Amino acid sequence: MIAASIDYRVPYADTDQMTFVYYANYLIYFEMAREELMRVIGLPYSKLEELGCALPVLEAVCHYKRPAKFEDILTITASLAELKGVRVKIACTVKRGDVLLAEGWTVHAFMNRDGRPQKPPQVFLDTISSAPSTTES
Numbered sequence: 001m002i003a004a005s006i007d008y009r010v011p012y013a014d015t016d017q018m019t020f021v022y023y024a025n026y027l028i029y030f031e032m033a034r035e036e037l038m039r040v041i042g043l044p045y046s047k048l049e050e051l052g053c054a055l056p057v058l059e060a061v062c063h064y065k066r067p068a069k070f071e072d073i074l075t076i077t078a079s080l081a082e083l084k085g086v087r088v089k090i091a092c093t094v095k096r097g098d099v100l101l102a103e104g105w106t107v108h109a110f111m112n113r114d115g116r117p118q119k120p121p122q123v124f125l126d127t128i129s130s131a132p133s134t135t136e137s
Contacts (some may be wrong), residue, residue: 002128003079004037010072020067026102027060030092033078036108037090040088041080043127051121058087062104072096080128086110086117 008029016022038044048055068074075095082089086109112118126131 001079001081002037002041003077004033004040005075006033006036008074008076008096010068010070010074012070015070019069021069021072023062023064026064026075026104027078027106029094029102030054030060030062030078030090030104030106033092034090036057037078037080043124048121048124051123052113053118053121053124054111054115055088056104056111058109059107060095060104061106062102066096066099066101068094068096068101068127070124074101081093083120083124084129086119088120089115 010021014021014025030102035045038048042067052092065080072098072113077093082086086104087107088110089107091105093100110118110120110124
């Protein structure tokens with residue numbers, strides 16, 4: 001499994017009136033880890049865009065287990081869960097130490113500049129087939 005993790009200290013701006021991380025911010029956390037995953041496998045979004053590709057989100061799911069709070073240090077992990085045709089599924093977890101706070105996934109489709117589905121670029125396929133199995137940063 002290809003994976004990448006980032007550590008993130010929750011700023012006050014991420015919290016709601018109940019002092020918990022606002023629920024929608026978890027999808028932003030998923031995106032931050034997904035961007036790191038793409039960098040780790042050597043194909044950041046900027047390079048995909050240079051190749052004429054986009055990866056819009058088709059589906060986003062988040063299951064909340066426990067709340068995160070201001071100044072918690074979170075470890076957010078994204079892993080390549082599935083590549084099927086033009087679709088790629090990225091699984092994500094958010095943890096505070098060993099405690100699972102949230103988990104979920106996003107599904108994306110490779111699209112060209114005209115917004116039409118396209119096969120993943122060969123460089124993406126080559127990169128993921130030769131990428132290290134687990135990486136943390």
